[in-house]
Amino acid sequence: MGAEVFEPITASLASGGEEAGVSHGILVVNVAPSAVEAAARALRNRFGFDVFLDVTAIDWIGQSPRFEVVWHFYSTEHKVRVRLKTRVPESAPTVASLTPLYGSAAFMERECHDMYGIGFAGNADLRPILLYEGFEGHPLRKDYPKEREQPLVPYRDWVASERGGD
Amino acid sequence: MTMDPRTIPIHPEGGTKSAAFEYISTKKDELVGWARKFSIFPYPFVTACCAMEFMAVSSSPYDTDRFGAALPRFSPRQSDLLMVVGTVTHKQAPILLKVYEQMCEPKWVMAFGVCATSGGFYQNYAALPGIDRVIPVDIYIPGCPPRPETVIDGIMRLQDKIARAKHPIITKDF
16 A cells, blocks of 8 residues: 555655655655755645654764654545654754644654754744753753753752762 | 651750640640541642552542541642652652642651652653652552552551651640
């Protein structure tokens, strides 16, 4: 299922020789960071992908470019999903915001910014949504220490004395 | 060392009281403790999956009204027992502290389940590793989630603790 739907999409999005293929029934296309907005616009306007499912990231620590940003789109007309992927470096982890195309992208981009520190150029409101003001770092990055706590309420005295006052 | 306001000594420092006064005040503590241990109005601070077990223990087969602990008060100002049921995150800790501070003395705190007790299996950026880092806890109930029998055991141990405690209605200035 979906092969006849995917053919014109693949021809359009991967016209420049980008890596593309079907994985578990989902069309996966690797695009350049600069091509993400155009690809999403084509998916929405030409191919009927009207639902923005999610945007998240993967921290491939040690690799270069370090981060992989992943978008999922769904078509209620064709009942198929498309996954867009792109790689961004640690020095400038920024991609274009898809909020002009999909309003529902705003909160998911905020969450991705919370957890991975990915910037979304064009999203005016990247305040913390799951974390709180003053939280340092991005907890789903692989180099965030697992045991690092950033409490909002100071711990009671016995905790400090038990730990030797660290 | 700071004194817990719940255990303010009846006798002033260096003061002397007669044996009759001590007898009366001890009997008074027993009487007040007996009354208070059967009127634990809980405030459920329910945040996570332990809520299902809280509903189970609140249901009629377990009948916590035997212990006077069945009627939840949904205002901290009217309740005696703060039941923290479920994981508390760092983001939620200020809310928990505010609820605790709104409760009137005397008040007790129950950590219901391992997440409230110690953070449970969470050790990460989000979860508070035990509510006793923020507020004092009187009784810890282990389990993920605890069985209703465990909760009832915890309530009974808390009753013992209340019965044995001092209940300073009259202060050291008396």
